[in-house]
Amino acid sequence: MMIQVNSLQDFREKSKSKQEFWLLIHKKNSPQSDCAKKNISEITKKEVQNADIFTVDVNDVRDIHPEYSVTSVPTLLKFEKSELKGVYKGCNDKNYYVSLFTNSFYTTSSGETETKQKSVVVYSTPSCSWCNRLKSYLRENNIKFRDIDVSKDQKAAEDMVKRSGQQGVPQSIIGGQVIVGFDKAKIDRLLGL
Secondary structure (H helix, E strand, C coil): EEEEEHHHHHHHHHHCCEEEEEEEECCCHHHHHHHHHHHHHHHHHCCCCCCEEEEEEEECCCCCCCCCCCCCCCEEEEECEEEEEEEEEEECCCHHHHHHHCCEEEEEEECCCEEECCCEEEEEECCCCCHHHHHHHHEEECCEEEEECCCCCCHHHHHHHHHHCCCCCCEEEEECCCEEECHHHHHHHHHCC
8 A cells, every 4th residue: 555645744653553664755757756656556456455655755745855865766765663674776667566565574374273384585686587486486385485685685695605605596495405496396395385
């Protein structure tokens, strides 16, 4: 859901009870900003209906972007419990935004009693089609996983290469075992699918 805010005070009031939320700082009639707002708006109607995304136009509101040291638009800010946790600049494709909003830490719930699942970590990039296929496969099988975007986290990228000796993505760690690529047979075996 996209929520318009009219001032820094309005933003703080509307977001104070939220655990995780986003703020899109944009400028109307700027091609990059219009692109970002359009792509985010479209995915919130289908793929990402439960994300709280606030929007503010720098033409109308002048007190928010200086507060967060934003000097270019569009800029998307990620917050957890009112603390700034991430900054994403420019217009990106819809898959990139879906990945940001849904895969920071993907969880699922079911009415059944759940057996303890092995820890699953996925190292990926938003533009990697095999990464997206792997994450979709895990979601389809109700597997909880933590997604780490190595294009945004240099330390995680270095750790990934140290662990596997490989730079390519996707890579995953399931119960401590490293898997390079989307090796469905090995994933199924390790997760008992």
